Amino acid sequence: MTDPFFHPVSGFDLPRFAGVPTFMRLPHVDMDDPKLRDVQVGLIGTPWDGGTTNRPGPRHGPRQLRDMSTMIRAQNGATGVRPFELVNCADLGDVGPNPASVEDSLERMTAFYDRVVEARIIPLSAGGDHLCSLPILRSLARNRPLGMIHFDSHTDLFASYFGGMQYTHGTPFRRAVEEGLLDPKRVVQIGIRGTAYDSEDRDFADSVGIRVIAIEEFHDRGVEDVMSEAREIAGKQETYVSYDIDFVDPAFAPGTGTPEVGGPNSFQALQVARLLDGVNIVGADLVEVSPPFDQSGATAFLGVSIMFEMLCNIATSVVRNSAA
Numbered sequence: 001m002t003d004p005f006f007h008p009v010s011g012f013d014l015p016r017f018a019g020v021p022t023f024m025r026l027p028h029v030d031m032d033d034p035k036l037r038d039v040q041v042g043l044i045g046t047p048w049d050g051g052t053t054n055r056p057g058p059r060h061g062p063r064q065l066r067d068m069s070t071m072i073r074a075q076n077g078a079t080g081v082r083p084f085e086l087v088n089c090a091d092l093g094d095v096g097p098n099p100a101s102v103e104d105s106l107e108r109m110t111a112f113y114d115r116v117v118e119a120r121i122i123p124l125s126a127g128g129d130h131l132c133s134l135p136i137l138r139s140l141a142r143n144r145p146l147g148m149i150h151f152d153s154h155t156d157l158f159a160s161y162f163g164g165m166q167y168t169h170g171t172p173f174r175r176a177v178e179e180g181l182l183d184p185k186r187v188v189q190i191g192i193r194g195t196a197y198d199s200e201d202r203d204f205a206d207s208v209g210i211r212v213i214a215i216e217e218f219h220d221r222g223v224e225d226v227m228s229e230a231r232e233i234a235g236k237q238e239t240y241v242s243y244d245i246d247f248v249d250p251a252f253a254p255g256t257g258t259p260e261v262g263g264p265n266s267f268q269a270l271q272v273a274r275l276l277d278g279v280n281i282v283g284a285d286l287v288e289v290s291p292p293f294d295q296s297g298a299t300a301f302l303g304v305s306i307m308f309e310m311l312c313n314i315a316t317s318v319v320r321n322s323a324a
């Protein structure tokens, strides 16, 4: 049993619409708080969308995700896992970005995550656009490349946009491979679809050995079979999980900037995260929720529900690693 300080506020004690909305009603532990040393999993907001190439808005994601996350209860309905009793979890607040500078924002994020890594805390981040994953990986993978299981309708592997711009939400994993942050042979991208500019991203994936599972194959094979291959590709070594909400069909997740039709439904969206069971997860993110395109909060509610599924598997992964 974990320290009760880190248990979320229960809806049995305080109605879920009341109180200050932290992620999943966890305690807010500031990066300078002495309690930080007891945190094992940190939920972090990265409210920044300066890498967005089309419709912006994910800078507002963490706030809406926190609000909708008050709907999350302590126990996984399908697996019975109670993550908050397995590991000490806390809301570590937001990284303060610079909305007027891409480079400065990337540096601020890496500096923040360096402190998270130094404190031996596993980050579960809420975006922000998908470029936020790059500064996170720069901290997490500083000393060795990681594997990655990536859910998205896009590869985010393009070389550049707008005549040489290296940093957009369409390029983070190209940079991450170039910088040695990812081991491409242990990277799998799931759900890729939609019209394309060209095949440059897919050619790059093929050339470095990234496994791309397009949506046609996903629907043909089914969730279980695809995720069994994904777990095999990641292996037992350290793996990052990156989840772009536009992986999900826009009928279920309209609140995002670059939707693509023909995707998984909300149940399958949860299933793939649940089937990360057994993966050695060293960090995860849920990105690209854009509240201006879904003010109902339905997309954000799906987003935090996916985060909870990932959190359950992070918690069991921590317990497994500490027993080993």
Ligand code: MN
Binding pocket: 130, 152, 154, 156, 169, 244, 288
């Ligand atoms: Mn993406």
Ligand code: MN
Binding pocket: 152, 153, 154, 244, 246, 247, 258
């Ligand atoms: Mn995407």
